[in-house]
Amino acid sequence: MQTLTVVVPVYNEVEVLPAFHCRLSDALAQLDVDGCVLYVDDGSDEACATKLRELAQENDDVGLLVLSRNFGKEVAVSAGLDHAQGDAVVLIDADLQDPPELIAEFVQQWRAGYDVVYGQRTERRGDSAFKRTSASGFYRLLAMLSDVDIPRDVGDFRLLSRRAVEALKSLPERHRYMKGLYAWIGFPQVGVPYVREPRASGDSKWNYWRLWNFAMEGITSFSELPLKVATYLGMLVSSFSFLYGLFMIVRTLIWGNPVPGYPSLVVIVLFLGGVQLMCLGVMGEYLARTYTESKGRALYFTREFHPPRD
Numbered sequence: 001m002q003t004l005t006v007v008v009p010v011y012n013e014v015e016v017l018p019a020f021h022c023r024l025s026d027a028l029a030q031l032d033v034d035g036c037v038l039y040v041d042d043g044s045d046e047a048c049a050t051k052l053r054e055l056a057q058e059n060d061d062v063g064l065l066v067l068s069r070n071f072g073k074e075v076a077v078s079a080g081l082d083h084a085q086g087d088a089v090v091l092i093d094a095d096l097q098d099p100p101e102l103i104a105e106f107v108q109q110w111r112a113g114y115d116v117v118y119g120q121r122t123e124r125r126g127d128s129a130f131k132r133t134s135a136s137g138f139y140r141l142l143a144m145l146s147d148v149d150i151p152r153d154v155g156d157f158r159l160l161s162r163r164a165v166e167a168l169k170s171l172p173e174r175h176r177y178m179k180g181l182y183a184w185i186g187f188p189q190v191g192v193p194y195v196r197e198p199r200a201s202g203d204s205k206w207n208y209w210r211l212w213n214f215a216m217e218g219i220t221s222f223s224e225l226p227l228k229v230a231t232y233l234g235m236l237v238s239s240f241s242f243l244y245g246l247f248m249i250v251r252t253l254i255w256g257n258p259v260p261g262y263p264s265l266v267v268i269v270l271f272l273g274g275v276q277l278m279c280l281g282v283m284g285e286y287l288a289r290t291y292t293e294s295k296g297r298a299l300y301f302t303r304e305f306h307p308p309r310d
Contacts, residue, residue: 001032001033001034002033002034002087002088003033003034003035003036003085003086003087003088004028004031004033004034004035004036004086004087004088004089004090004107005035005036005037005038005084005085005086005088005089005090005308006024006028006035006036006037006038006089006090006091006092006103007038007040007077007080007081007084007089007090007091007092008020008024008037008038008039008040008080008092008093008094009040009042009073009076009077009080009091009093009094010039010040010041010042010044010048010052010076010094011041011042011043011044011048011070011073011076012044012045012048013044013048013094013095014044014045014047014048014051016094016095016096017048017051017052017055017094018051019096020094020095020096020100021037021055021062023096023099023100023101024037024092024100025037025059026100027100027101027103027104028061028100028103030104031103031104031107033107034086035061036061036062036063036086036308037059037061037062037063037308038062038063038064038065038080038083038084038307038308039052039055039056039062039063039064039065039094040065040067040076040077040079040080041064041065041066041067042067042070042071042072042073042075042076043067043068043069043070043071044070049066052064052066056306060308060309061308061309062308063083063305063306063307063308064304064305064306065079065080065083065302065304065305065306066302066303066304066305067079067300067301067302067303068300068301068302068303069301071299071300073156074176074177074178075176075299075300076300077091077156077178078168078176078178078299078300079299079300079302081160081165081168081169082169083305083307084165085307086162087161087162088107088110088159088160088161088162089159089160089162089165090103090106090158090159090160091156091157091158091159091160092156092157093155093156093157096197097196097197098119098155098157098194098196099194099197102119102157102192102194103159105117105192106119106158106159106192107159109159109190109192110159110161113188114161114188114189114190115160115161115163115164115187115188115189116158116159116160116161116164116182116185116187116188116189116190117158117159117189117190117191117192118151118154118157118158118159118182118189118190118191118192119154119155119157119158119191119192119193119194120151120152120153120154120191120192120193120194121153121154121155121193121194121195121196122153122193122194122195123195123196148180148183148184149183150179150180150183151183151189151191154179154191155179156178156179158182160182161187163187164182164185164187167185167187168181168182168185171185174297174299176299
């Protein structure tokens with residue numbers, strides 16, 4: 001019989017864990033596969049950590065991987081993939097925004113020959129209008145900037161075949177934008193549309209500042225275009241400056257040198273300073289990621305690992 005592991009990254013989700021585990025267990029029971037669950041505790045508080053240990057102790061088909069601290073969701077997902085066994089691996093969050101019942105459709109598509117089967121959101125219920133609009137705009141911007149065809153309106157909710165998992169495990173980078181890496185590895189991929197529900201309980205850990213940094217991570221990880229834009233913008237400003245200099249020389253020779261306008265001078269200086277700072281900021285983002293990669297630190301450390309007993 002084929003085997004399937006469901007990897008669930010968790011960070012302070014104690015309120016929703018019982019309901020989530022119940023729905024996930026029911027969904028796995030309907031499948032003709034040997035399924036198990038691996039929870040990844042990404043440095044949760046004591047209440048959530050205790051609940052995860054209870055689930056692992058009470059259920060033979062539940063494993064628990066505890067990281068040494070909170071490393072972030074992208075690293076928690078990577079850790080889960082490193083420790084997950086089975087012919088296929090499903091990634092899903094514990095907040096019940098992604099329906100566990102859709103895993104059955106994922107398995108069907110996987111058996112049809114697809115290595116990556118992802119859930120594609122047709123509607124995002126519970127999100128504010130600003131969050132829906134900004135998320136949609138980001139996915140479309142990333143699609144235009146990136147050399148890799150990254151599907152739009154797609155999260156981590158997906159199924160990965162064993163060879164797709166092994167391909168992801170072989171990637172060494174520490175700045176990990178997983179949605180881009182899923183697309184970068186290639187292999188046959190297909191989307192399954194679904195409606196994303198509001199959180200069943202608790203609050204999202206993704207505030208707008210973290211989402212902004214996450215967007216920067218995605219853009220700098222899969223596109224060199226910002227660096228090229230900085231270069232082209234510098235060339236364009238230099239060209240305009242040269243032409244304006246020629247204009248001022250000709251004007252002075254023909255009409256003399258009247259009293260220069262102070263406001264226009266301030267505007268030009270501030271504009272050029274802003275362009276320079278923006279270009280330095282773009283280069284700094286890429287330089288910071290190069291610096292991090294060059295240190296070669298471990299992606300994460302594991303405090304405990306209890307594999308499923310089945």
